[in-house]
Each structure stands twice: as C-alpha cells, then as structure tokens.
Amino acid sequence: MAANRSLDPKSVGLAEAQLARVATEGCARHPHLKTLLEAVGPNCGRDLADAVHLLCHLHGRYPGLIEVALQRAPSSAAQAWLQQASDGFERERLYLVRLTASVGPLPSTPGAAETEASLSSARNALETLATSERMGCALGAATALVGDWWPIRRMLDRAASRAGLDCPAPSLPNEASIVEVIHRASETPASERALAFGGEQLLLQHRGLFDLLEARTEARSGY
Template sequence: MAINRSVGRQTVSVAEAHLARVGAEGSARHRHLNALLESSGHNSARDLADAVHLLCSLHGSHPSLVDVACRNAEQGPGRDWLARAAEGFERERLFLVRLTSAVGPLPSTPGAAETEASLNSQRNALEILAASERRGCALGSAAALVSDWWPIRRLLDRAASRAGIDSPAPALPDEASIVAAIEAASDTPASERALAFGGEQLLLQHRGLFDLLEARAEARSDY
C-alpha cells in the first residue's frame, strides 16, 4: 500500500520561510560577529572599528537599499511597509555614519586593494537587488536587511559604548510588520520565488562582509 508522505505535513508560509532563512543564514550565526560581540582583548577596539567602517562602506550611503526599493515599488501593502522601513533605516544609517567618525580611522590592514574590490562588488550586488524589476525581489532583500540588522545593531551598540557615544533607540519595523508585508506581497509563485531570492542574496552579501572582516582581523594579527 502506497503511503502519502504529504499527509499531515504542515505547509510553511513565505514569511515563515523568510524568518527561518534569516535565523539559519543570517549574521547572528556568523562566528566573527559573535567574536566581535564577546571579544575584550587588545585587538578588540581595532576589530570593532574595522567592522563599523566596512559596514558604513556597504550601508552608509544615501539612498539606502530600502530607499531604492521603496521608490521602485508598486502601490500596495509592500510599498507602504517599505516606506516605513526606509524611514527607520535612515535613522540607523545616520547612526552608523556618526559612529564611523567616533571610532577613529580605518585600521591599517594588509590587502587594502582586495578589500576595496570586494566592497565594490558587494555594493554593486545591493544596487542590483534594490533596483530589480522582478516583483518581490527588492522587497525580499529589504525585508532580509531589516531582519538581519538586529544582530548588526548589537555590534554597533557595542562599538558606540566603546567609543563613548549614545546609541539611539532602534527605529526599524518589528517582525510582525515584516511578516504581514511579505504575506501580502507573495501572491503568486513567481513573487514568492523572487522574495526568497532577494532575501538569500542579501544574506549572502552580509556573510561575505563578515568573512572579509574575519580575514582582515587575522591579517592584522599577523602583521
């Protein structure tokens, strides 16, 4: 007798898949981010400063990925959420820019040309995601950025504390609003795939950034 293995299997919504993806592949799982949060050695200040500078290089420019995604979005719940997210991320961006000045200069590190080439590639990837014409792609990348920003914000708060400046209250939309926006926008199989793709690519760029930061920290320790 054949067994229908799909019986009783719970369907995962697009929003649930998004949250699971961020949980499994997001910055919070990267060992270097956790090392930065926990480190107290003599290199920790330089490593934190390096992280702030490179994050600012990736996300400190205006307009942000969320701004661009909002400008290009069609009318509807997704665009409404993007407008709120863009306003909140602008406050985060301004905090990041201010913090970059407070932590001091970019630490001297071997491989500066390779670092700049990697950052240029990542910035180009973010620009493509934000301006994508695939319905759902830009929203997926923006939602992943907002969801993945929380562990990054913990890192910025630690750097701010070390630099002696106050951290503003977080301004990004909460998880419930992200879920609602994704569910409203994922009304076709094509938009579901585009949402997933945008989120995956954003998280890939963040992992690449922390891989780069880890390599730079190791290079400084050998310098």
C-alpha cells in the first residue's frame, strides 16, 4: 500500500492510458471473440478448436514474448514484474497446450498456407517487440499481453468446458501490479513513448489473429 501512495499523477495517467488501450483496442472488443463466447450450434466446437490451435501457434512456444523480455531486461524496476508475469504465463501456456491436445485436430480450412504465413509474421512481430532496443517497448508489449489475456482466457475456459478439461485458476499479475510497474519503469518521455508503442503493436497482433480466425470461420462455412 505504501508503494501506491508514491504514485504521481503523470505515471498513473500513463498506466491508465495503457489499461484503457487494452480495453478499447484489445481483443475484448473484437466481434469474433464475442461470437466464440456466445455461439451455439454444430460449428461452435470447431470454431473454438480453431481459435485454441492458432493461439497455441502464437503463444504456446517457449520462450515467448514475456520470457524473452525478462532475459534481456537489465536490473531494473521492471525485472521483478516480468519474472512474476513469466511465472504466471508459463502456467497459462501449459493450460493452452493441454487444451490444444484436448479440443481435437485443427479444423480443415481453405487457405492453410496463408494462415501459416500470417502466424509466422505475428510471431516475428512479437519477437521484434520483445528484443527491441527501445527502453520500455518490451514492457509495454508484456503489460498489454497480460491485460489482453483475460478476455482470451474466458474463451479458453469455454473451450475447456466443452472438452471436459478442468480450468485452472488464473495466474497472471493483476491490473494494480501493471500500474505499479509502469510507474516504476517509466523514467523518460522516450521510454513512455516506447511503452505505448509496444502496447499498441501487441494489441495489433491480437486483433490480427482474431481477424484471421473470423476469416477462417467464414471460409469453412462454404467449404
């Protein structure tokens, strides 16, 4: 609690802007995620399985964005938070991998080559963010990933329920910790801009993934 009293209005504003960015530009607002959460009928399981498989292609590999950012982070205010996020995301990754095995094979969908190219581009983009030399960029991407994972987790839990798999308790850092680490790590205007850029680019990749999932659903409808 004492640490929270030391937050100055500027740093709180920066952290709030990051959380607002996740809320307005993240996948929670994507119509296809809403469709996956609410859909019923014979194709629902297939569409959920598709989403699980593609998410595993993007985030199921180790090391991921958060781990690479942690490996490259100097001794700084962000390091302890990245360690916590890394530990939590490892548990989320294991859940995602188990779920991928439980939902069945990747649904047959036209345009497999285009899908792989899109996923490869997204993975490269995440690696670029994690290894950026711009101080604050990797942290911005990592905090956005943690924030944007909550609506994704809802979709994963729905897929797990359909597959008869237990849903583990969420393990990622909460919003208060994101506010705190942004406060501690935002030291210069340049690092603040880099943090915002990292967050924006991570969310762009997530929206692109759900655009791809939506397109694959439409392609299967006429297949």
